[in-house]
Amino acid sequence: xxxxxxxxxxxxxxxxxxxxxxxxxxxxxxxxxxxxxxxxxxxxxxxxxxxxxxxxxxxxxxxx
Numbered sequence: 001x002x003x004x005x006x007x008x009x010x011x012x013x014x015x016x017x018x019x020x021x022x023x024x025x026x027x028x029x030x031x032x033x034x035x036x037x038x039x040x041x042x043x044x045x046x047x048x049x050x051x052x053x054x055x056x057x058x059x060x061x062x063x064x
Contacts, residue, residue, distance in 0.1 A: 001009075013024060032038050 013021065016024065
């Protein structure tokens with residue numbers, strides 16, 4: 001997607017009602033969750049959890 005098209009999409013999204021934004025957000029989440037990469041990552045994480053390993057959804061901030 002071009003930068004111009006992305007800008008137009010963002011501008012259109014900003015004019016939506018709260019309900020419409022929630023519907024758009026749900027749609028994008030479903031697209032992500034149905035992708036092979038997402039499913040592969042979730043399978044990997046579940047295997048780690050089954051093996052007793054823990055993980056964080058947010059990476060911790062490290063200070064150098």
